[in-house]
Amino acid sequence: EADIYQTPRYLVIGTGKKITLECSQTMGHDKMYWYQQDPGMELHLIHYSYGVNSTEKGDLSSESTVSRIRTEHFPLTLESARPSHTSQYLCASSRGVAGIGGETQYFGPGTRLLVL
Amino acid sequence: DAKTTQPNSMESNEEEPVHLPCNHSTISGTDYIHWYRQLPSQGPEYVIHGLTSNVNNRMASLAIAEDRKSSTLILHRATLRDAAVYYCILRDARRGGSNYKLTFGKGTLLTVNP
Numbered sequence: 259e260a261d262i263y264q265t266p267r268y269l270v271i272g273t274g275k276k277i278t279l280e281c282s283q284t285m286g287h288d289k290m291y292w293y294q295q296d297p298g299m300e301l302h303l304i305h306y307s308y309g310v311n312s313t314e315k316g317d318l319s320s321e322s323t324v325s326r327i328r329t330e331h332f333p334l335t336l337e338s339a340r341p342s343h344t345s346q347y348l349c350a351s352s353r354g355v356a357g358i359g360g361e362t363q364y365f366g367p368g369t370r371l372l373v374l
Numbered sequence: 375d376a377k378t379t380q381p382n383s384m385e386s387n388e389e390e391p392v393h394l395p396c397n398h399s400t401i402s403g404t405d406y407i408h409w410y411r412q413l414p415s416q417g418p419e420y421v422i423h424g425l426t427s428n429v430n431n432r433m434a435s436l437a438i439a440e441d442r443k444s445s446t447l448i449l450h451r452a453t454l455r456d457a458a459v460y461y462c463i464l465r466d467a468r469r470g471g472s473n474y475k476l477t478f479g480k481g482t483l484l485t486v487n488p
Contacts, residue, residue, distance in 0.1 A: 291475070301418070301478040317477070348417045350476075361465070363410075363476055365417030 264349050264366035279334045279369045281349030290332040291350040339373045346370050378462045383483040386452045394447040396462030401442050404467040409447050411458040457486045
């Protein structure tokens with residue numbers, strides 16, 4: 259059972275508001291990821307982190323920002339939410355081990371964001 | 375990144391075996407084959423992975439062709455809870471850079487009929 263948590267699970271918010279989506283894992287994983295997924299569509303990586311104080315942009319451009327001050331915590335922030343940000347946001351983590359090809363990612367349940 | 379090709383959808387009956395195919399004709403020698411699935415309204419979950427030999431775990435079996443250009447995920451007895459989108463993903467075994475990332479395609483939507 260994966261110990262990775264996301265809050266809130268659902269969020270409805272007005273345009274222009276600042277929001278932070280929380281993601282925490284208790285597995286001590288060094289790597290964490292944020293994916294974005296529109297309904298019925300593919301997942302796209304938007305941010306990832308190899309460890310504390312390390313963050314990188316993913317394959318899909320996003321107006322969101324992330325931080326990694328603690329190993330277990332990887333929040334995603336939107337400074338000014340817009341309807342185009344409406345989507346599902348999924349957080350994941352993994353542990354770097356020898357034989358990286360076998361590294362497994364564990365996903366949280368996701369946050370469904372609706373910006374009005 | 376090497377690409378994978380999967381059927382858009384498949385159907386199965388409950389308690390029957392399901393064979394989900396994946397083509398990866400441009401696979402490199404250092405690519406592992408991973409399978410994840412995503413149940414409705416949930417995040418993806420790991421199913422199984424392999425490099426060259428067939429693999430079994432409590433969830434499924436993975437059969438890898440001898441030339442590694444294709445693989446098949448086998449669910450031995452499908453249940454209604456197996457209805458999900460199944461993703462076949464290649465991951466480079468070398469360390470560093472973008473090799474840690476998962477690149478999801480459209481996957482195969484598996485419908486299980488009671």
